[in-house]
Amino acid sequence: MNPMLRANLKNSIAWRLLRGLKRLAAPPRAAVPADQRTGQIVWTNAPPAVEAGATLDLKLQLVNRAGVPWPAGGTQPVALRARWLTRFGEPFDQPERTVPLPANLYPGEPRTLAFKMTAPDVVGDFALALDFVQNGQGFGETRTALTVVGPRSTDIDYHAVYRTANLQQNHWWVVGAYHSKEQYEQSSKERREMLVRCGLTPDFRVLDIGCGTGQMAGALENYLSPKGAYAGTDIGAEAIEFCERTFTKPNFAFRRGGMTDVPFNADGSFDMAIFFSVFTHTFPDETALLMAEARRLLKPTGTIIADVITSPLVERGAGHRGEMVLNKDYFLKLARMLGYEGEVIGRWPWNRHAERFMFQLRRSR
Numbered sequence: 564m565n566p567m568l569r570a571n572l573k574n575s576i577a578w579r580l581l582r583g584l585k586r587l588a589a590p591p592r593a594a595v596p597a598d599q600r601t602g603q604i605v606w607t608n609a610p611p612a613v614e615a616g617a618t619l620d621l622k623l624q625l626v627n628r629a630g631v632p633w634p635a636g637g638t639q640p641v642a643l644r645a646r647w648l649t650r651f652g653e654p655f656d657q658p659e660r661t662v663p664l665p666a667n668l669y670p671g672e673p674r675t676l677a678f679k680m681t682a683p684d685v686v687g688d689f690a691l692a693l694d695f696v697q698n699g700q701g702f703g704e705t706r707t708a709l710t711v712v713g714p715r716s717t718d719i720d721y722h723a724v725y726r727t728a729n730l731q732q733n734h735w736w737v738v739g740a741y742h743s744k745e746q747y748e749q750s751s752k753e754r755r756e757m758l759v760r761c762g763l764t765p766d767f768r769v770l771d772i773g774c775g776t777g778q779m780a781g782a783l784e785n786y787l788s789p790k791g792a793y794a795g796t797d798i799g800a801e802a803i804e805f806c807e808r809t810f811t812k813p814n815f816a817f818r819r820g821g822m823t824d825v826p827f828n829a830d831g832s833f834d835m836a837i838f839f840s841v842f843t844h845t846f847p848d849e850t851a852l853l854m855a856e857a858r859r860l861l862k863p864t865g866t867i868i869a870d871v872i873t874s875p876l877v878e879r880g881a882g883h884r885g886e887m888v889l890n891k892d893y894f895l896k897l898a899r900m901l902g903y904e905g906e907v908i909g910r911w912p913w914n915r916h917a918e919r920f921m922f923q924l925r926r927s928r
């Protein structure tokens with residue numbers, strides 16, 4: 564039928580009357596027969612990503628595609644159910660919601676339904692499953708993929724951080740959750756000991772990518788021999804200037820880098836590349852490009868030490884610069900693509916679903 568004619572007909576008084584009569588003649592039945600459980604749910608304002616724990620304002624369009632009306636009330640109402648599923652399609656441990664239909668749902672008549680739903684409180688790739696439910700039995704399910712990222716309030720812009728920080732006073736505070744300068748220095752010693760366990764010797768040439776205010780430069784200043792060398796790079800101009808003023812040995816060099824490039828050109832000359840709390844702030848593709856830079860600058864025998872926050876709820880990576888969460892297997896796959904095999908040299912619980920790992924990567928080809 565001509566769409567214009569159809570629209571006119573649908574708005575006509577006769578048509579509305581007919582529809583009203585149809586409702587009188589066919590009041591909603593209590594239990595929807597199994598063969599009448601066909602419906603359509605469209606989430607009309609679905610966002611591609613949402614902040615962890617945020618309240619979502621959902622607007623849905625519901626259509627009963629069956630031949631009989633569905634009751635909104637009575638003893639066996641049909642309702643709308645919303646559940647979070649993990650990327651594996653398993654229920655996520657967050658309470659589901661069941662929302663009453665606004666009115667009986669008549670065949671073919673679209674109804675809108677609006678309600679609020681809390682997003683998962685952790686970062687990950689989720690799906691929101693929406694279905695009709697009657698007597699605990701669901702039907703007409705639709706799933707919408709949605710990435711949950713960290714709250715905006717926890718995002719970080721390192722350029723802004725360094726611009727506003729007083730590094731002379733609190734260089735230790737801007738680069739991590741340290742309570743004091745002593746704790747920062749203790750952590751740098753522990754990291755150096757870990758690097759020694761990974762093969763570091765005083766004659767090593769060390770590349771520190773995302774060197775910050777020189778936590779490892781400080782730890783290595785009196786450890787590396789004159790034959791050894793340290794090269795630090797960071798996106799923060801103020802951090803690099805601070806390091807240049809603070810660490811002045813001739814075999815120590817600092818350069819400001821870009822998001823995905825390391826501004827040294829002594830290809831194949833370093834023994835160890837370290838990324839401490841850096842891949843926790845870069846997006847997965849940036850992480851891959853930075854690792855490729857490390858490979859370019861490392862000797863074939865060279866090794867990479869890096870820590871990563873991981874969660875199985877994430878397919879590749881999700882989050883923001885304040886905290887990036889990667890899938891562990893995806894990170895190891897990236898390493899393998901660059902010819903490195905990864906070994907776990909440390910791990911700590913991070914949150915309900917995430918763990919923080921320290922990896923040592925060695926060239927396999």
Ligand SMILES: C[S@@+](CC[C@H](N)C(=O)[O-])C[C@H]1O[C@@H](n2cnc3c(N)ncnc32)[C@H](O)[C@@H]1O
Pocket residue numbers: 721737738739772773774775776777778779796797798799802820821822823838839840841844845849853
């Ligand atoms: C948490 S701080 C850690 C600093 C230092 N590695 C440490 O452990 O003390 C993260 C550092 O990574 C730097 N950063 C972030 N993204 C970077 C990138 N793409 N390339 C180089 N540095 C980066 C930041 O500017 C910041 O100094």
